[in-house]
Amino acid sequence: MNFIDRRQNPKGKSLPNRQRLLRRLKGQVRQAVAKSIAGRKVTEVDADQTVPVPVEGIGEPTFRRGARGAHDFVLPGNRKYVKGDRIAKPEGGAGGGREGAESGSGEDEFTFSLSRDEFLDIFFEDLELPHMVKRRLKEAESSTPSRAGYTTAGSPQALDVLRTMRNGLARRLALHRPRQTELDELLDAQAAAEAAGDIETAQRLTAEVEALRRRWRAVPWIDPVDVRYRRFEHRPIPIAQAVMFCLMDVSGSMNEHMKDLAKRFFMLLYLFLTRRYEAVDIIFIRHTHEAQEVDEETFFGSRETGGTVVSSALDAAIRIMHERYPLDAWNIYVAQASDGDNLVSDRSRVSEAMTEFLLPACQYFAYLEVDDTPGDDHDHRHFASELWRAYEELLRPDVPLALRRATAAGQIFGVFRELFAREGVS
Amino acid sequence: MPLLYQGSDWTFERLKKAHDAIAEIALGELGLDIYPPQIEVITSEQMLDAYASIGLPILYRHWSFGKRFARDQTLYRKGYQGLAYEIVINSDPCICYIMEENSMTMQALVLAHAAYGHNHFFKNNHLFRQWTDAKGILDYLGFARDYVAHCEERHGIEAVERVLDAAHALQAQGINRYARRPRRSLAEELARQKERQSYAETTWNPLWSTVPGLDPAVELGGKDAGRLQEEGAPQIELPEENLLYFLEKNSPVLHGWQREILRIVRMLAQYFYPQRQTKLMNEGCATFVHYEIMSRLHERGMIDDGSFLEFLHAHTAVAQQPDFADPRYSGMNPYALGFAIMKDIQRVCTAPTEEDGAWFPDFAGSGDAMATLREAWADYRDESFLLQFLGPKVIRDFRMIRLRDRADEPYFEVTAIHDDQGYRRIRAALAAEYDCGRTDPDLHVASVDLLGDRKLVLEHRLQDDQRLDPATLTKTLRFVRELWGYPVSMREVDAATGKELPSGVTELS
Structure with missing residues (x-):
């Protein structure tokens, strides 16, 4: 007889099977993730929400027998029938309900859920993030080891010599460990007594020396009870706060595809910021020819008409910064998504807002110019847009400004490349 | 205590x-x-x-x-x-x-x-003793896992998946239903070894010695073609009902590792076959x-x-049998029926009635219920066990009823109930439902055209008029096609007359 406790065995034994299933269901999984992105808020991008994935189209066919012909079968629980009675067949088919169901298509369709990690994986895959970046963003919390007192056990390199020696000294004092000088004195005295021929004294001194030596051995210089190690605890990275401004052009020229790109772009920045900062505020500013601070639903949901004046949004951001986010307490990030349209007459005001205030104040200013998939009838996109040209003039190596044009989710990451590079991942 | x-x-x-x-x-x-x-x-x-x-x-x-x-x-x-x-x-x-x-x-x-x-x-x-190797199974499973993982590494997950998909689809056709050949003696083993060696020296696969589409008589000359047929014949033994075994041994397109994977799936199917029975x-x-x-x-x-x-x-929750009209009814509960029959055997051994004496003369009143039960557990499978041990009392207790289902009748006709005329008829019908040989389709490899286009013909012999499910037939046949590498077809024939059924041929070229 043999009892084995397997409860501590590593979990997730069938994880590789699950990965193979997800690979098999790739189409459905991507669809489910896209649907989920559309449905969640920017701040919920890595929340523990379940993503239902329908399982279909991956049946396991076998040679099986179809509808049964003539046959006899036995049922239990007959209460009233006698031989020769006739029982009407149940509605919806011959052969009895159960058998009918069994010989159906046999493709068991059901829905299961993606975990947070699996969701992020697919989300990142669409964004084509470099591996190091993926790992950074998936880490639930970054932490740093910090000193937390002393412990009696530890690794040799964590040995605290000073504390150990101090403990040793206290112990030696308390237990009266003889000093070397004491011993030397006695030995000298004993030698002197022997030389003097005072045998009685010499014997007494010899006994004393012996006693002293015994004590000396019994109370060692360093005892295991003295040893102390430095203890470390992993603490989250120091508290800091950041605010993220999401600026988006909501004029009629922004279609659903562009808005989806913009949303993923904001989500990615948000993920990055939540990994770095303890608290992240998020401000949504939409604009046409005038800007408005709105909540997230209105931000992505509504459609406005009107011209496009980008400086209005920049001014709004600056105003909010002044009012609520003093520069000495907040790290400021700005993410702007637009199709690039702007009034030509607005260019000087945009440049001024950027150079005078925004760029010096920001940690990072990312501008994503979203566009329809290439191949569409958009010839005018081949040359730079008005807004792009305005920003391009501001580009300098020391300016925290990044521009990027994206027609697909995979191109978004480019706009953050520098930001992540600064973090030591490239 | x-x-x-x-x-x-x-x-x-x-x-x-x-x-x-x-x-x-x-x-x-x-x-x-x-x-x-x-x-x-x-x-x-x-x-x-x-x-x-x-x-x-x-x-x-x-x-x-x-x-x-x-x-x-x-x-x-x-x-x-x-x-x-x-x-x-x-x-x-x-x-x-x-x-x-x-x-x-x-x-x-x-x-x-x-x-x-x-x-x-x-x-x-006896089924487990004959067909499964309890001592070796864990080692074999370990081997199978490592082998498949190794193949994934070497050939890619997708390639392995393709073979496994196909093998899984044909799992039920990967079973030997009849006894193994008896173990060979040492002398036979040595002779076989020698034979195998000489075979290895002159090895050639007859499938590869012709080019599909050409007339072998022209290609090889009449004499050679005759020889080919002669020598090809003993290698491919037909009919063969173990489809996976056939493909593993004879498919012209599979690599060694693919054959090994088929073998693994086949072995597992075989291992589980006694449990189904x-x-x-x-x-x-x-x-x-x-x-x-x-x-x-x-x-x-x-x-x-x-x-x-x-x-x-807990016991009654497991071993209860809802009536067929009950919404919880989902077929005969094996726990309930098995337990009831075994309890009945115990009763017949220790306190038989007159009826039991007539039904079970061999052990009624024997007094040693465990001996009878141990014998039953050892020597029977579901179908034969029911035929031998399902007695009138259990049929009465379960209030069993036998019904006849004909496709052209809008009703089920009651053909037997739990009375003196009905016991044996109910027992026979119930036992038949537990016969895997009847519930699984009877498929085999009927012929393979080695000298021509290498077409593989499978045959489904129908005992009654229950055809293969058309929804999965073609899909599954596609897997056979993939493993065989050349055209395949499925013929459905009547077992009694040997005649092909109307539109009974499904072909994949």
Whole structure:
């Protein structure tokens, strides 16, 4: 007889099977993730929400027998029938309900859920993030080891010599460990007594020396009870706060595809910021020819008409910064998504807002110019847009400004490349 | 006798104590003969893992197991499906998984049920003895997992997946239904070895010696063609009902590793085949054993009344048979029917009625119920067990009814009920339902055109008029096509007349 406790065995034994299933269901999984992105808020991008994935189209066919012909079968629980009675067949088919169901298509369709990690994986895959970046963003919390007192056990390199020696000294004092000088004195005295021929004294001194030596051995210089190690605890990275401004052009020229790109772009920045900062505020500013601070639903949901004046949004951001986010307490990030349209007459005001205030104040200013998939009838996109040209003039190596044009989710990451590079991942 | 335990919490000490008491009754009094049990305590998540890998502790990787896991997990989380209290594996030592959530009484029940009941059945039933190798299975599973993983590394996950998909589809056709050839003597083995060596020296595959589409008589000259047919014939033995075996040995397009994978799938299908044939008996045996043991423990005062009531509650939940009109009805419950028949055997042995004397003259009143039961467990499978041991009392208790279903009639006709005229007819019909030979389609490789276009012809012989399900026929046939590499077709013929059925040929070129 043999009892084995397997409860501590590593979990997730069938994880590789699950990965193979997800690979098999790739189409459905991507669809489910896209649907989920559309449905969640920017701040919920890595929340523990379940993503239902329908399982279909991956049946396991076998040679099986179809509808049964003539046959006899036995049922239990007959209460009233006698031989020769006739029982009407149940509605919806011959052969009895159960058998009918069994010989159906046999493709068991059901829905299961993606975990947070699996969701992020697919989300990142669409964004084509470099591996190091993926790992950074998936880490639930970054932490740093910090000193937390002393412990009696530890690794040799964590040995605290000073504390150990101090403990040793206290112990030696308390237990009266003889000093070397004491011993030397006695030995000298004993030698002197022997030389003097005072045998009685010499014997007494010899006994004393012996006693002293015994004590000396019994109370060692360093005892295991003295040893102390430095203890470390992993603490989250120091508290800091950041605010993220999401600026988006909501004029009629922004279609659903562009808005989806913009949303993923904001989500990615948000993920990055939540990994770095303890608290992240998020401000949504939409604009046409005038800007408005709105909540997230209105931000992505509504459609406005009107011209496009980008400086209005920049001014709004600056105003909010002044009012609520003093520069000495907040790290400021700005993410702007637009199709690039702007009034030509607005260019000087945009440049001024950027150079005078925004760029010096920001940690990072990312501008994503979203566009329809290439191949569409958009010839005018081949040359730079008005807004792009305005920003391009501001580009300098020391300016925290990044521009990027994206027609697909995979191109978004480019706009953050520098930001992540600064973090030591490239 | 002192109580083995009190309360519902279990500890390893209590488990050990309970196990020892159970072992004493099982081995000493019931005379069971078992593989040494190995009890492994697992969590519910690990139980889901075990479900996903068809109950095996080690298994190669495939998406279908992930799918099974996802489905079971979803059902479990939503509360549609409970988990089994245990899983037991036909291996030596006999591995039983028991869940940590079980109460102490449930653990005792599960030990008696799985570690003694199923275990005895695995070790003694002739089908398991003949077809499965309990000692080798764990090693083989380890080998299979490593081999498949190795192939994935070398050939890519997708290539391996393609073979596994196809092999899984044909699993049910990967079984030998008839006895193995007898073991060869040493002399025969040596002769065979020699023969194999000489074969290796002159090895050639007749399939490769022609180019498809050409007339072999022209290609090789009439004389050679004759020789080819002659020499090709003994290699491919037809008809062959083990389709996976046939493809593994004869497919012209498979690589060595692909053949090995087919073999692995085939071996596992074979390993599970006895379980399919003895579901009723196996569960009946285990249920009977746990009932007997737990009752005796209670009689002796080794478990208290509370625990015994908890046991009875679990027992009746498992071994109840809802009526066919009941919404909970989902077919005949193997636990209930198996247990009822075995209890009936016990009754016939110890307290027979006049009727029993007429029905079971061999053992009525023999007094030694366990001897009769042990013999039944060893020598029968579901179908023959029902034919031999299903008596009038159980038929009455279950109030069984035999119905006739004809496609052209809008009703079922009652052809027998539980009366003197009906017992035998009900028994025959019920036994037939448990005959795997009738419920599985009868498929075999009928012919293969080696000299022509290498077309492989499969045949489905119909005992009644139940054709193959057209929804999956073509899809499955596509897998055969992939493994064979050349055109395949499926003919459906009437077993009695040998005639092809209308539109009974499905071809894939």
